[in-house]
Amino acid sequence: MPNNTLTAVFFTILCCFSLIAQNDDTKKSEQKVIQETGETKLIAADSISKVRKPIDPLAPSKAAFYSALLPGLGQAYNKKYWKIPIVWGAIGTGIYFYTNNNKEYHRYRDAYKRRLAGFEDDEFYFDGNGNKLTQPRVTTEGLERGQKFYRRNKEISLLVTLGLYALNIIDANVDAHLMQYNVDKNLSLAPHYKIDEFDASTSLGLTLNFKF
Structure with missing residues (x-):
């Protein structure tokens, strides 16, 4: 056995x-x-292992270059197509206000120059039907104030437009950075708050988790 x-x-x-x-x-x-x-x-x-796309260190620079070349092109490179109408609308609005203020500034300046030369044939000496007025609709002092007003608005519009153009480049660059940022759950940094039940004391800190 x-x-x-x-x-x-x-x-x-x-x-x-x-x-x-x-x-x-x-x-x-x-x-x-x-x-x-x-x-x-x-x-x-x-667990299932996920193959990550390799990080392209030149992607942010490419996105910024494309946006500098043509506003909205960097957003298209980042596949953020919904941002393109916003970029075009913002920059287009700035260009519109700059153009409009520049046009009004030249109107007042040309009329002011005619007044200084002794002429009374500028557009402010006529009504809407083209009839000559005895007194101009805008005085010489008013023309001078108008020039200053529209010149200041023109300069502000230009600065705002340039700022929106620069913001479009920065947005494309930051988006390209964030698209490659590691947001894996295996690597996290989170605050923690704990209450000790024995002495009623509290503790606050940060917890760094890294899972292999």
Whole structure:
């Protein structure tokens, strides 16, 4: 009877080693096939491994360059297409106000120059129907004030437009940076707040989690 037990145990051990060796041979053959075919296989014990796209350090510079070349082009490079109408609308509005203020400034300046030269034929000496008025609709002092007003508005409009243009470049650059930012759940930094039930004291701090 003991001999039969020992024989059974011996055969059981042999079967186990045979299965283990068979499993190792299978893995080696799989690895060999994978190497020969040039494929890549990721094996995770209790999770699925995700292959990340390689980080392109030149992407932010490219996005900024494209936006500098043509506003909205950097947003298209970042695939943020919904931002393109906003960029065009903002810069277009700035250009509209600059053009309008520049036009009004030249109107008042030209009329002011005619007044200084002694002429009374500028547009403010006529009504809406083209009839000559005895007194101009805008006085000479009013023309001078109008020039100052529209020149200041023109300069402000230009500064705002240039600011929106620069903001369009910065937005494209920052977006390209954030698109490659690591937001993996395996790497996180979060605040924690704990209350000690024994002495009613509290503690506040930061917790850095890194999972392999």
